[in-house]
Amino acid sequence: MYRIKDIIRELEQAAPLPLQEDFDNAGVQVGDVNRPATGAVLCLDVTEEVIDEAIELDCNLIISHHPLAFRPFKSLTGATYIGRCMMKACKHDLTVYSAHTNLDNAPGGVSFKMAEMIGLQNVRVLSPKRDALLKLVAFVPEAYAETVRNALFNAGAGNIGRYDSCSYTLTGEGSFRATEGCNPFCGEIGDLHVEREVRIETVLPAFRKGAVTRALLSVHPYEEPVFDFYPLANAWQQVGSGVVGELPEEEDEASFLQRIKYIFRVPCIRHSSFIGKPVKEIALCGGSGAFLVNEAVAYGADVFITGEAKYNDYYDVDGRILLAVIGHYESEVCTKDIFYDIITKKFPTFTVHFSNVNSNPVKYL
Numbered sequence: 001m002y003r004i005k006d007i008i009r010e011l012e013q014a015a016p017l018p019l020q021e022d023f024d025n026a027g028v029q030v031g032d033v034n035r036p037a038t039g040a041v042l043c044l045d046v047t048e049e050v051i052d053e054a055i056e057l058d059c060n061l062i063i064s065h066h067p068l069a070f071r072p073f074k075s076l077t078g079a080t081y082i083g084r085c086m087m088k089a090c091k092h093d094l095t096v097y098s099a100h101t102n103l104d105n106a107p108g109g110v111s112f113k114m115a116e117m118i119g120l121q122n123v124r125v126l127s128p129k130r131d132a133l134l135k136l137v138a139f140v141p142e143a144y145a146e147t148v149r150n151a152l153f154n155a156g157a158g159n160i161g162r163y164d165s166c167s168y169t170l171t172g173e174g175s176f177r178a179t180e181g182c183n184p185f186c187g188e189i190g191d192l193h194v195e196r197e198v199r200i201e202t203v204l205p206a207f208r209k210g211a212v213t214r215a216l217l218s219v220h221p222y223e224e225p226v227f228d229f230y231p232l233a234n235a236w237q238q239v240g241s242g243v244v245g246e247l248p249e250e251e252d253e254a255s256f257l258q259r260i261k262y263i264f265r266v267p268c269i270r271h272s273s274f275i276g277k278p279v280k281e282i283a284l285c286g287g288s289g290a291f292l293v294n295e296a297v298a299y300g301a302d303v304f305i306t307g308e309a310k311y312n313d314y315y316d317v318d319g320r321i322l323l324a325v326i327g328h329y330e331s332e333v334c335t336k337d338i339f340y341d342i343i344t345k346k347f348p349t350f351t352v353h354f355s356n357v358n359s360n361p362v363k364y365l
Contacts, residue, residue, distance in 0.1 A: 018207030020102040031095025039351035045359035065335035067098040110286035120245030128235035138227040155215035157204035242285035250278035307331035329360035
């Protein structure tokens with residue numbers, strides 16, 4: 001039987017926790033991840049009804065997009081729905097796990113799923129993460145170069161876009177003198193030694209620095225390996241907020257919004273004034289994505305779709321782009337499908353249920 005931590009590990013392979021924003025609280029909300037997993041309920045929000053649903057289905061894992069414990073609290077008294085959910089989850093030995101902005105920012109995350117539903121092509125990140133990459137330079141004896149490279153790649157280094165095992169190698173000579181008390185891999189104590197070495201360069205996400213360092217040290221033959229990490233100014237093009245893509249064919253504004261309304265099952269779409277030209281380039285961001293409007297304009301998108309926007313946002317677009325707001329819940333309920341695909345691909349026999357609870361707190365009359 002799978003353990004809860006096995007399911008969580010697979011989710012975090014797809015959406016690593018370090019990708020979440022500083023304000024967020026993704027990850028385990030409550031519960032023991034070492035328990036055997038009896039099944040999972042997938043939801044957007046954790047409510048008391050969702051907890052009851054999991055109990056009835058004999059599932060001891062709830063996976064949500066929005067964190068239950070988003071803000072700090074000092075007591076559990078049952079005075080709020082959050083407290084009641086926490087208390088009931090503990091009482092029934094449930095584990096609640098949330099993948100929030102880490103899933104928003106991950107490749108194949110929320111906005112990518114929305115783009116897939118619309119049928120966009122050539123999809124890429126609208127606002128890539130910055131200051132998130134490192135370059136590793138390591139000096140290795142020539143005979144050990146392949147071993148070290150493979151260890152680095154297995155630890156998460158060397159991925160550039162859809163390519164993996166990426167590195168650059170330069171051969172040269174390294175010199176060193178072992179002093180008393182050393183245990184040199186090559187050369188003699190007291191003698192200056194020159195060794196044919198390989199300079200290996202590769203790139204990695206900053207949050208994988210620890211794992212990559214451990215992998216390097218575990219296979220490097222030297223007593224004192226020489227290696228350097230350099231911060232990169234490059235944007236991480238595969239990770240970040242929102243996406244942009246292209247429609248297969250141009251559509252008129254009204255027909256496009258009608259199609260969006262149908263795809264996302266939206267009771268109504270709020271939008272800025274029509275600009276009066278066909279739409280082809282589409283930018284979007286699930287949830288509260290209006291902060292990306294200017295980047296969508298700078299990109300040259302015809303439409304920007306998001307879940308929430310403020311009153312003045314409709315003024316601020318000022319004919320530069322068509323802003324379409326479809327609702328926070330409606331834009332992100334597709335996260336259940338993302339969770340399902342990740343879990344069932346790795347664990348095809350594991351019991352997974354979509355929650356039937358409509359947790360949208362916004363009602364339409």
